Amino acid sequence: MNLFRVMEISGSALLAERMRAEVxxxxxxxxxxxxxxxxxxxxxxxxxxxxRPVAHPSFGMSLASFGDLHxxxxxxxxxxxxxxxxxxxxxxxxxxxxxxxxxxxxxINPAEEMINLMGAARGYEMNASAITxxxxxxxxxxxxxx
Amino acid sequence: MTNSIPGVPPGSxxxxxxxxxxxxxxxxxxxxxxxFMSTLQGAMGQIGDxxxxxxxxxxxxxxxxxxxxxxxxxxxxxxxxxxxxxxxxRNKIIAAYQAVSGIAF
Amino acid sequence: xxxxxxxxxxxxxxxLDGTSMRQTLVATNVxxxxxxxYQTRDTDFRGQLQRALSGDDNDxxxxxxxxxxxxxxxxxxxxxxxxxxxxxxxxxxLQYKAAISILRAKFALxxxxxxxxxx
Numbered sequence: 201m202n203l204f205r206v207m208e209i210s211g212s213a214l215l216a217e218r219m220r221a222e223v224x225x226x227x228x229x230x231x232x233x234x235x236x237x238x239x240x241x242x243x244x245x246x247x248x249x250x251x252r253p254v255a256h257p258s259f260g261m262s263l264a265s266f267g268d269l270h271x272x273x274x275x276x277x278x279x280x281x282x283x284x285x286x287x288x289x290x291x292x293x294x295x296x297x298x299x300x301x302x303x304x305x306x307x308i309n310p311a312e313e314m315i316n317l318m319g320a321a322r323g324y325e326m327n328a329s330a331i332t333x334x335x336x337x338x339x340x341x342x343x344x345x346x
Numbered sequence: 347m348t349n350s351i352p353g354v355p356p357g358s359x360x361x362x363x364x365x366x367x368x369x370x371x372x373x374x375x376x377x378x379x380x381x382f383m384s385t386l387q388g389a390m391g392q393i394g395d396x397x398x399x400x401x402x403x404x405x406x407x408x409x410x411x412x413x414x415x416x417x418x419x420x421x422x423x424x425x426x427x428x429x430x431x432x433x434x435x436r437n438k439i440i441a442a443y444q445a446v447s448g449i450a451f
Numbered sequence: 452x453x454x455x456x457x458x459x460x461x462x463x464x465x466x467l468d469g470t471s472m473r474q475t476l477v478a479t480n481v482x483x484x485x486x487x488x489y490q491t492r493d494t495d496f497r498g499q500l501q502r503a504l505s506g507d508d509n510d511x512x513x514x515x516x517x518x519x520x521x522x523x524x525x526x527x528x529x530x531x532x533x534x535x536x537x538x539x540x541x542x543x544x545l546q547y548k549a550a551i552s553i554l555r556a557k558f559a560l561x562x563x564x565x566x567x568x569x570x
Contacts, residue, residue, distance in 0.1 A: 202412050202413060202414050202415075202471070202475070203414065203415065203471055203474070203475060204410070204415075205412065205475070206474075206475040206478045206479060207478075209478065209479055209482050210478050210481065210482050212482065213481070213482035213483070213484075216485075217485070220485070248487070249483075249485050249486045249487065250486060250487075251483070251486060251489075274482045274483055274486060319485065320485075322533065323484050323485050326481050326484060326533060326536070326537065327481055327482055329537070329540060330477070330478040330481045330482070330540055331478075333474070333540045333541070333543075333544040334474060334478060336544055336548070337471065337474065337544055337547045337548070338415050340547065340548045340551045341414075341415040341416040341419055341467075341547075341551060342415065342419065343551065343555065344416065344419035344420065344423060344551060344554060344555055344558070345419055345422060345423060389452070392452050393452075396452070396455075414467075414468065414471055416464070416467045416468075416471065416551070417464070417467075417468070420464055420467075420554070423558050424452075424455045427455060427558065427561055427562060427565065428452050428455060430562065430565050430566065431452075431454075431565050434565055434566065434567075
């Protein structure tokens, strides 16, 4: 596996981390949303990362994937809804209150979402610096010929 | 010591004999083959091989076939140096011929 | 053309192969910092280079890629250490660039020797 190929893998990780950040931001923005189009409170979502083999690896890429190091991109393999039951709060005057006066709020913990967001940002930053270091290596290799 | 890329079955990749050993190549045995002409032709053949090897690596690099940039660069530089060497040898031969035959070109 | 395949030059080229390969492993580790169950990988190419230099006749080199010991796994099974990988990214990049510089110097010397100082 050569340096160009691994830049692709780092790039796929950048995309995955960004999607994660977007999903977490949507959770944060909707922490108090009691009514969505389909009825009921907003459902917390979270992403699942996984490795996906490259769809059509070239012969050279297969050859370069020696040992157990296969050419696999990092992908968001799933967007999963949280099954945690919504939080019930007693607010009889609320327009979305049920017959007993309880309102269902999304089971979103802002502190936890912030930590996830910071994790996504850190992951994004690390992959960006990996790409930079590989770019520097390739550039210095080009100088062999002067 | 043969060189092989770990994890790949030996023999499935031809690295070219010129890059395959860590130990330095044995010096040529001029005692067995004193023919200057054939030594020269052998050297020119080697240069052709090195140029082809370099071209092959560049093609692999350009078509995205898992070639490292530094490998292609090194192959090109080596081929250039070998060619340059032969050029200098040729110049020396011509100079020697001129000196011997006393003809000024 | 044995002057082009001295131990030094071949060693430098193998070193470049090894460091760039190791950097791809580090970058893969970094890319998978949030993948559940992912285990950090590394290689010991310098140890293998040393063994090759000392003359061990290993025709079949064992596969480079190996798991790393001593890392702590998080609850999702991932054991990638952000600090370790960041450090390696910087370190390996410098090793690669240093080897490139040395290689360039050797080629420049060869070129000068061949041309005997004439352009």
